Structures are given as structure tokens and as C-alpha cells.
Amino acid sequence: MSIDKQDVQKIAHLARLALTEADADQYQQSLSSVLSLVEQMQSVNTDGVEPLSNPLEMTQRLREDIVTEENRRDAFLANAPQTEAGLFLVPKVID
């Protein structure tokens, strides 16, 4: 299984990763070799096998829909690259 450079750029866009041309060359090779490695799955007959997503086959616990956390706005803002007036600041989205 191999993928071309265009595929790599498409995947990188979906993953929100900026790749240079040189990066894309490198990842084309390394992604292709991982995809070849996982290709051997396709030769296994898994008809009638249920997928296993949780090893203990547990379902997610639910809780009452009530506020359990205290407001720690300042503590959480402290790690942000840019804040203003108690809000996270990002580049302008709407002109």
C-alpha cells in the first residue's frame, strides 16, 4: 500500500498539520511503510466478529446533568497563549 504526495497533503490538511515539500516527501515514505505494515489485516477473515472497542466491554457511565466543577476561569486562562478580558484570544475569524 503506498500513497502519493497529494494524499499526504490531504491527510495533513485533515489533521491540521502544515507540511513543507520536504516534510511531505518524508511522510509519503514513512506513512506508506506503516500502511503496508497494517495491510496484512486484510487477509484475515473476520466475518461475524464483533469489533471490540473497550477491552472490558464496558459502556460509558452516565451521570446526572448537573454542574460539578467549580469556576476556575483564571487558572485555566493562565496557560493560554493569548487572552483578553477573561477570554481566549484567536486571530480574527469574521471580517
Added chain:
Amino acid sequence: MFEQSISTLAQKLRNKDISSVELTRLFLARIAKLDPQLNSFITVSEQRALEQAAAADILLQSGKGTSLTGIPVAHKDLFCTEGTLTTCGSKMLHNFIPPYESTVTSRIQQAGAVMLGKTNMDEFAMGSSNENSFYGAVKNPWNLDMVPGGSSGGSAAAIAAGLAVAATGTDTGGSIRQPASFCGITGLKPTYGRVSRFGMIAYASSLDQGGPMAKSAEDCAHLMQAMAGFDEKDSTSADKPTDDYLANLNTPLTGLKIGLPKEYFGEGLDSKVADVIMAAVKEFEKLGATVKEISLPNLQLSIPSYYVIAPSEASSNLSRFDGVRFGHRCDDPKDLLDMYTRSRAEGFGTEVQKRIMVGTYALSEGYYDAYYLKAQKIRRLIKEDFVKAFEEVDVIMGPVAPTTAFGLGSKTSDPVAMYLEDIYTLSVNLAGIPAMSVPAGFADGMPVGLQVMGNYFAEAKLLNIAHQYQQHTDWHLQTPTMAKGA
């Protein structure tokens, strides 16, 4: 002093032969002297350690506390520690000071242990050699030209070199057991859900599990006593009472049924490693165990299954690193998309970006069934192999890794070759069962770990088995030359 067990140190602290502040200073001094050679710590939290040690001494004065009170330990830099830098081995989190404490570190702290610092690791726990850390590779204390294993390589190296009494690690595909094997220490990956994942920076949520790393099984049991148990903050935490991990350490092994999977002893296993493992199995026979060959026929498929499931879950988990709320943000973003893509490309290393892209591809439209769903079906086949095996035997033994620690830089050019080295550890995570690495000897001067795999929630049994072996062998008591005389 640095080589002593938690039980011995706890007794000394209680007898006032030494104070926790003195013990903590001793370890801080060892870190200052020896760690420049190893690079096993990303952060040394000297002030926090001395404050906790002073508090422990007050508690001990009044005869209170647990066996961990005043004992200096280290935490893998993947557990969020409130107020102390937590990087996950990544440039992405080079400035991240968690506003909250993980359940594991919180419980160990409540038990009175002293946190010396945060240990080095492969970036976001992705790697088997600790060479993927943004903060530099860790060296193996047994030979500074060798890797310590990964991803919990810093924790393993720190314990082997006597820079911490014990440490935490996490294991998604072998990240506790393989470095434990390479560094000659004892490590336990518990059953999925036994130890809380709250505050652990997520790699692959259906596989990740925290666990103890220490010189001996008994020391691991002391840590498990504090770490394990239900946590309502972890949505997949097992709501099931914990065992007393110390109570049954001395149960004799008479009648123990050991299974040796023939797939663990085939092509690819270094013959000197095989000799060490078989000698260890003989030792168990002397202790009254019986041995039987078994089969785990789908073992080979654990590699493709894991390298789809883990990257897929990683691609989802790591989407939170967007340069908005925490972590690295690129300079002068021209718009939102530019900020996301450049922040992530600059903040993540090559291996992490690769796994994110593999996962993104496997989950993308048109490929989901062929990759992610297929991998989960194979995951069930792998689990069923273990379920069937445990109808016949009590535990399964084999090597942790096909070889001893390899040379720094020797496998970095061919990452897929490095993935193949995980063959004996991945299936345990896919099935969610507990497993240990127990020091069992040396091959060409480097440690070899015996892997002991148990049924769901059989941690107490595994610790008992490893402890009995350690009562009759002294492999776990060996100290590398670089750690002596310091």
C-alpha cells in the same frame, strides 16, 4: 541507602534512623550528580519535594502515615501535576503548568510520598526507545550507549540508577514493561481500568494504563496499594473493589499452572534472551509450578491492529492541541487555520505527526471500515486467544522484548523495524489484561525481563508470583556500575 526497599526505608523513617528530608536530600543530590549522564528527569521539583518531605516528617513524628509516607518517588511527565511543569516529552507543552492534579499522583501524594520530579519519556508516549523526547534521549544506566526503552524510559533509568525509590509509568503498548526489561527493574501494567486515567495526558484511550515501576514486586505492590481503585472522574474506571496487593505476596506457588505460548519463542527472539527466560521458568518449576505449552495464534496480528487503533485514537486525542487554550502557538498567525496548522507542525515531533496522520487516514471517509473497524475485530480475536488460554493456565510467561536494549540511534532510521520489536507487549494492551516485567538475568551484560501475564484483575496474583521469584533470585538487586559509589 538508595538501594533499599520501600519496606526497609519506611521502617527507618518510623524508627527515626533517618528523616524524610534527609532521604529526599540524598536522592536530590544523586540526581544532581548522576542525571547529567542519563537525562532521566525533565523537571526536578526540589522545592516541592522538600516541602512534602518536611510535611511527611511531621506526620511520621506523630506515628501516622502509610508505608509510602516520606518515600521519594518520581512521576512520568505525562501525569498532570498541579503547579509543576508537565510536558509529555513534547515541545507542544514546553510551558504547560497544569491547573489540576492527576488522580494517580494525587493518591500517591495523599499516601505521603515525596515527588522528586517528572521523568523523561518519548513524546506523547509514542516510542520504544525514549529517543522521541523533545528534551533529548535518555541513556541506559547499564550502558550509556544504549537506549533505556520507552516510552517510560526516564522512570526506568531513574530507578535503575537509584535516583528515585520508585516511579510511575504508563503503558499503551509496552511502555512500562519494555523499559523495565531494558533497565533491569520491575514494572506492572495493570488491567485496563484498574488505575485511573484522570489527569494522564491521553495517547490511546482504550489502551492507556498507568502503573508502578520499582526495584521489586513488593515495592510495586506498595505503590499499587495507593494508585489503584475506582475513580468517578475516569469514565472507563473499573467500579470494582481493589485487592490487598501486599497481603498475598508470600503465598507459595505450589500448583501454579504456567503457560508458555509457542509464538513467544519463535523466530526473531534472541537466543541469549530465550536462555534467560527458560532458566527463569525452570526456577518457577523448582518453586512448585507446572509448565505447559500453549498457543496465542493471533499474536502476529497485534502489530497491525495496534498500529491502527493507537494512531486513530491519538489523532482524535491530540486534536485538542490547537494553540488556543494551552501549549505552543506559532508566531504571527495570519488566520485561524494558519494558527492551527503551524502551531501543530511546530509543536509536535516527527513520530507524533506521523501517528496523527496514520490515524487521520484510518478514520477518514471511505477507510474507516477497512482500517479502524477491521483492527477492532482483530482486537477481539486477540482477546479471545487470552480468554481461552486462561481456561487452561493461571499465568502466561515469555520474554518482554525480542532483544536486550539496543544502541542509541541504531533503529531511528527504520521506525517500522522498531514497531516490530513491540510484538510481545502489544497484545496485552489490546486484550486489556495485566502483565509485569520481572528482572530475570542478563545477556551480554544487559538486563532481560521476564514477562508474566495474568487474567483480568489478577494484579495481586502477578505481584505474588514475581515476589516469590524475587525471594529466590537476586536479579532485581543488581546495580549498574555508574550508580555505585555516588
